[in-house]
Amino acid sequence: MAFEDLQPTAYGVATVMFILGTVSIFLRLYCRSVILKTFGWDDVMAVFLLLVNTTQQAILYIFLHYGCGIHITLLSAYQIESIVKWLFIEEIFYMFTHWTIKQAFLLFYLRLSPQKNFRRMVLGTMVLNTAFTAINWMLAFLQCIPFDAILHAAAHPGAKCINKLVLLIVPSILNIITDMIILILPISTVWSLQMSIRRKIGVLAVIGFGASAVLISALRLIILYELYISPDLSYVLGKMVIVAALEVEFAVMAVNLPSVKALWNQITGGSSSGSGAASGYSGAYKLSSMERKRDGQYKQSSKVSGGRSGNRGSVTMLEQGVMSNESEEELFRQQGIKVTTNVAVTMGDKGESDTESGRRGYGGYQHAR
Structure with a gap:
């Protein structure tokens, strides 16, 4: 039996997931600045992600405030108009949120290896991520001519608009493509490192936590199709709020997990004796904290x-x-x-x-x- 009101569930899921994602960011910043003392550009991006993620959460709350999760027949015309307006805003900002998360992940990858080919692939993926975001924004802004038809469709019966299903599915597919590239990118590099197989698997498992966000993105396609065929816009968007909260916050936690692993090792004593900044490290985390020497090379003899x-x-x-x-x-x-x-x-x-x-x-x- 379907819930007649999804708002309590949506509020609960969105709030709990946001707390977990925000805590993971603060733990990351603590580990990098206090425990590991290796604050880098990926951590600067994590600070920016904190602001972006908070704004994304505010938009989800605005959706719920105007009645998402409640059947559209129970809403006023003002509520429906507000939902349509904020749906367009969320389209734009949701893409930017994913761009920020992916850039933070890719900046972290630049710490993994000094190999030129690997670094070129990472930089190339950054460019691809930016290009996909630009394409998605163009689709959103140019979906209807005139532009006002996006917000007031009834007032422009002769407007020319891109097929709604294309607008819903294409951005998500591009998002999944970049997610898969980011997941696959470090595998060969990590596997070639001078570590035991157990540790290699451990590193890949930590990085691979981001696969959870990819799975949720795939499930999101089902909700998007339902949004395309269902006239009950507000109720389906209640489901979308739940899925979006899970997808974004799992991705946020995946970005921060390699850094937070250092705190876990310090608490559990998972690392053998060391001193100074190296104390408490695990082999898995050292990958994320490598810094290039001034001459741009790593050497060992x-x-x-x-x-x-x-x-x-x-x-x-x-x-x-x-x-x-x-x-x-x-x-x-x-x-x-x-x-x-x-x-x-x-x-x-x-x-x-x-x-x-x-x-x-x-x-x-x-x-x-």
Whole structure:
């Protein structure tokens, strides 16, 4: 049996989800500025997202104030006219909200790797995200000629308008396309990092939380089609308020989750011993907190037996030049090298030379036996 009044449910869902999304933003900012001390451009975008998300929430409340969630036959002409006006405003701002969320995610991706190809793909996705938003705005503003026919359709019987179903479905499809690209983009980069498989899966799981927003976006298509075929505009928009609140706030939480993971590790003691800014990090979070050195490159070299040195690949878990004990142990264990703290080079009874002794313990590293 259908609810005759969706407003209590819509108010409840929208409020709870907004609180969760807002708390995740504040936790992110706390982790980045206080715990990790790696405040970056993606965090600046998170501050902007806080303002954008608050405005989006206010629009949802305005919808409910004018009667969304209640059958249209119970509303006054003024309420219906107000809903139509705010529906157009929400079309524009909803697209901008998603643009902001995606840009915050992509700015975070720029921390993941110094590889030029990956960074070019991220920057290309930023451009694509902006282009899709511009296309959606053009569809919204040019959907009817004259423009006033958008808000007062009855007053312009001869207006030329784009098919309503196209206006409802195309923006959502473009939104889903960019969501899928953003989800797929980091997989190969994360999988190539010098980490255990367990940690790689953990990192991808944290990033992949955004898939929840993609699923909700797909479900939103059902509500959009119902909006196209149903004359009960206000009641269907009550459902849309619920779905929009879930979709936006899950996406907001997905953006902030990699940063909040550091707070979880600090509370649970999930990381092994470290010091300074590196203390309390997990391998998963270090990916999000890597900073490029001034020369634009990440470098790592390790000295091996016989005085030879070999490059073991680019650094993948640096945090402002500090590597925690946990990461060091993990990396050297993978390479068959173990870290030693004290090395004493002495002349043995059999006349062993310093060079021969050094082959066993040069630079504090020994081959694991």
